[in-house]
Amino acid sequence: MNPNIDLNAKTVNVYPLPLTYSYAEAMHRILSDKGWFTLPKSMLSGMTASCFRLSVHRQLHKDSPTAYNWMAEHTVAAELIGVIAAQSAGYQFAPTFPLYQQKAIRDIRKSLDQGTGAIVWKDQFVVITGYDDHKQIFYYIDSPTATDGLELPYTRLGRNESPYWYYQIYEGQFETEIPQMIRESFIQAVYKAEVHDPMLPESQYACGLLAYDAIEQAFISGIYDADGAYETFMYYAICKKEAASYTREACRNWPELEATARHYEHLSAVYEEITTELSLNQGAAACFRHTKLLDLVRAAKNAEAAAIQSIRLLLREPIENRFHDVGLR
Template identity: 55%
Template sequence: MSASILSSVQFRAESLSFTDALYGVLVAKGWFSLPKPMLAGMTGACFRFSVHRQLHADSATAYNWMAEHLVACDLIGVIASQWGGYNFTPTFPLYQRQAVRDIKSSIDRGTAAVLWKDRFVIVNGYHEAKQLFYYLDGRSAAVQELSFGELGLNQTPYCYYQVYEHLLETDVLQVIKESYMQAVFRAETPDIMLPGTDYACGLSAYDAILNALQSGNYDAAGAYETISVYAAAKRDAAQYTRYAAGYWPASQEVAGHYAELAVLYEKILDTAEMNSTPGALSEPCSSFIDLFHAARAAETAAIRSIRTLLHEPIANRFHDVGLR
C-alpha cells in the first residue's frame, strides 16, 4: 500500500506552543483563515501563564492539556476528540492501538492530527504497509517518521493526541469577548492540576519569577526556555488584541496594554540573549529584574481594563469567570 500524506499541511513553530500545531491543521483543512495570533487569542492560549518556581523548562507545557485544548477548540467551534495519559500505565497499549486507529481515520478524512512527541507535532500521513506515521515538528521542513509501535513512547512519560471532526459556525466578536473573559480567569485563577508549592499561575507567576531570579534559585536552561516561550505568547497577545480592536473598538485600551507588555518581553528576551550563554540564563542584573516588575504592571493593567470593559458578564459568572 502506498503512503497517504496530506501534503497541504504546513507547520512553523512561531508561537512555540500547541497553537502552532493546531493552526497548521485547521488552516490546511480550511477551517481557519485568520492570522495565527487570532487563533492564539480566540482560544485563550496566549493568555495562559504558568511557571515552575525554579523556572524549569516544563513551565510552558505544565497545564491541563485535556481541559484547555478541548476548550480551545470549543471556543472556535471545532468539535474535537482527544486522549491523554502516561505510557507506563498497564492500559497504555490499548490506548496506543486506539490512537493509531483514530489518527489513521482522521487522515483518511483529510484532516491531520496533533500529537505530543516531547513537543506538539502534526501527524499528516501514514504508511500502512510500513506501519508508520509521517509527522512535522515545526522546526524542520522535512517529513519525519514514527512507527505505530512507538507512538506515545516519548522521553517524557506523557502521551496525548487530538483529532478534529467538524466545524460549527461562530461569531468572531462573541468569541473575542469570551476569550477576554478567559484571559481574566487565567490571570486570577490557579490551575488546579498544578501544585502551588511548585508552580505559580497567572499574575502570581511574576512573584515566582522575581523570587527565583533574585534568589538565584533557578534552572538556567529552563529559565531561558520559559522566557522565550512567554515572550512569544505576549507577542501573540499584543497582535491578537490589536486585531480584535478592529472588531471591537471599545477594546482599544486593552490592546494598548498588551502592546506595552509585548515590548517589555522583547526587551527581556533581548537582555537574556545578550547576557547569557547560548540557551541558558546567566545571573540577572537589576535592570533585567526591573523589566519583570514593569511587565507585571502592564499585564495587571490589561486585566483591569478587561474587567472594566466586561464588568457585567464577568459579574454574572460570580466566582467562576472561566465558566461558559
C-alpha cells in the same frame, strides 16, 4: 545542567531556539490546511486564549510553557473557534496504555483518511500528516518550517521521554460569531490571569499574575534554571506579541479594547527587553543585570495586571454573572 544557578556568577548559554510547534502552532497548521481557519496564527492564538496563559515552574524549568491542563485547555480552545475536537491522554506506564495506543492509532488513521491531521505529544507537540500501513508508521512534522515528514512507528506512538501521551483530532465545525469569540477569549484571559491551574501543584508552579512573583523570587534567590528561564521567556515573549497583535486587530470589531491593546503592546515590549537582558554576555555587570531583570519583571506584571483590569471593566457583568468561576462558559 545545574539548576542551582547564581545570577551573579552564571550567565545564560545563548543559542538559537529550535523552531518547534506550540499547541497553537500545531492547531493552526492543521486547521489552515483544512480550510477551517483562514486568519493568521496570532488570531487563532488569541481567539483560543492560548496566548493569555502564563504558567512557570518556580525554578523556571524549561517545561514551564507546556505545564498546564492539556485536556481542559485544548477542549476550550477548539470550542472557542467552533471546532469539534476529540482527544485522549494518560501515562505510558499505565497497564492499560497498549489498549489506548491501539485506539489512538485507529483514531488518527481515520482522521487522516478524512484529510485532517492530528496533534500528538512527542516530547513536544507535533502534527501527524500521513501514515503507511504496510510499514506500520506515521509521518509527522515537528516545526513550522518542516516540509519533509519524519517517521514514527506505530509501536512508538505515545512512548516518549516524558511519561505522558496525548493526541487530539478534529471532527467538524459548528457556527459561531466573531464578536462572541472575541468577547469569550478575553473572559478566558481574565480566568487564566487570576486562577491557578488545578492540575499543577502550587508548591512547584505558579500561574497567571502570581507567576511574576515566582519569577521575581527565583531571580532574587538565584536558584533557577538559567537556560530554562531563557527558553521560557522566549516562548512567552512570542505569546505576549501575539496577544498584542490579536488585541489590536480585535479593536476593529470592538473599539473599546483600545486601552487593553495599548497595555498588551507595552507588555510585549517589556518581554522583548527581558529576553535581551537574559541574552547578555558575561561582560555585563552582574549587579546591573540583577537590578534590570527584576525591574523588568515587575514592569511586566504591572502591564499585564493593567490589561486584565481593563478587560474586567469592559466585561464586568458577564464576568460577575459567572460568580466565583470566571472560566465557566
